[in-house]
Amino acid sequence: MAEPFLIGENMTGGYGKADILHDCTVAVEKGRIAVIVGPNGAGKSTAMKAVFGMLPLRAGTVRLNGEDITALSPQDRVARGMAFVPQNQNIFTSLTVEENLEMGAFLRRDDIRPTIEEVYNLFPILREKRRQPAGELSGGQRQQVAVGRALMTRPSLLMLDEPTAGVSPIVMDELFDRIIEVARSGISILMVEQNARQALEIADRGYVLVQGSNAYTDTGKALLADPEVRRTFLGG
Numbered sequence: 534m535a536e537p538f539l540i541g542e543n544m545t546g547g548y549g550k551a552d553i554l555h556d557c558t559v560a561v562e563k564g565r566i567a568v569i570v571g572p573n574g575a576g577k578s579t580a581m582k583a584v585f586g587m588l589p590l591r592a593g594t595v596r597l598n599g600e601d602i603t604a605l606s607p608q609d610r611v612a613r614g615m616a617f618v619p620q621n622q623n624i625f626t627s628l629t630v631e632e633n634l635e636m637g638a639f640l641r642r643d644d645i646r647p648t649i650e651e652v653y654n655l656f657p658i659l660r661e662k663r664r665q666p667a668g669e670l671s672g673g674q675r676q677q678v679a680v681g682r683a684l685m686t687r688p689s690l691l692m693l694d695e696p697t698a699g700v701s702p703i704v705m706d707e708l709f710d711r712i713i714e715v716a717r718s719g720i721s722i723l724m725v726e727q728n729a730r731q732a733l734e735i736a737d738r739g740y741v742l743v744q745g746s747n748a749y750t751d752t753g754k755a756l757l758a759d760p761e762v763r764r765t766f767l768g769g
């Protein structure tokens with residue numbers, strides 16, 4: 534089988550002495566959507582941090598486009614085309630929407646205007662609110678700012694930790710549609726989701742993590758059809 538575009542393979546590590554991740558593997562193909570689900574405290578965010586270089590690994594490797602990036606800093610990973618929207622504090626609330634987008638492009642030296650336009654075309658409400666402090670926006674709109682800011686580096690891999698946290702079901706569906714649109718443009722998506730059932734519906738690949746280990750890995754469709762996965766993780 535060909536190497537996936539991004540793979541965090543057999544990752545073991547944690548924050549102090551105790552390991553949180555145990556031989557954990559997550560991967561995503563070019564232009565596809567991979568979703569990580571699992572109970573609270575399972576290590577989903579920790580796995581994302583490990584892939585992004587925010588957690589020292591005791592074992593395992595992270596490879597992007599066939600290249601071993603395990604030793605690279607998060608900044609260097611951004612320069613290689615990775616973007617990460619963390620679970621919390623993912624926008625600058627006192628800055629305007631547009632300033633948030635500009636901050637996202639701080640590494641770029643070329644004209645960022647076309648990318649800002651692309652973000653506004655993807656999320657039209659942000660164009661309307663571009664002069665407002667991001668802190669005044671609704672939860673769903675803030676998440677759009679966070680995703681938009683991440684897109685400002687023109688990444689090839691977009692990592693999202695619970696992009697639909699605290700938003701209504703309608704806004705969640707809308708956000709998922711936009712995420713599908715981003716993937717169709719060729720950007721790989723690796724995301725953690727609390728709304729497991731809905732997220733697995735749009736997932737090319739799904740990972741169920743339990744206590745820092747891979748419990749189930751399959752296509753989103755197959756996981757949704759698996760009686761054991763349904764009973765244990767999807768509420769029947």
Ligand SMILES: Nc1ncnc2c1ncn2[C@@H]1O[C@H](COP(=O)(O)OP(=O)(O)OP(=O)(O)O)[C@@H](O)[C@H]1O
Nearest residue numbers: 548549553571572573574575576577578579580620
């Ligand atoms: N900065 C940290 N320092 C020490 N331990 C941490 C830290 N962050 C998380 N942990 C621990 O690591 C384990 C996994 O946490 P993590 O945040 O990765 O879980 P999660 O699956 O993302 O959970 P949730 O669904 O609540 O977001 C938990 O036991 C947590 O207490």
Ligand SMILES: [Mg+2]
Nearest residue numbers: 577578579620
């Ligand atoms: Mg988390």
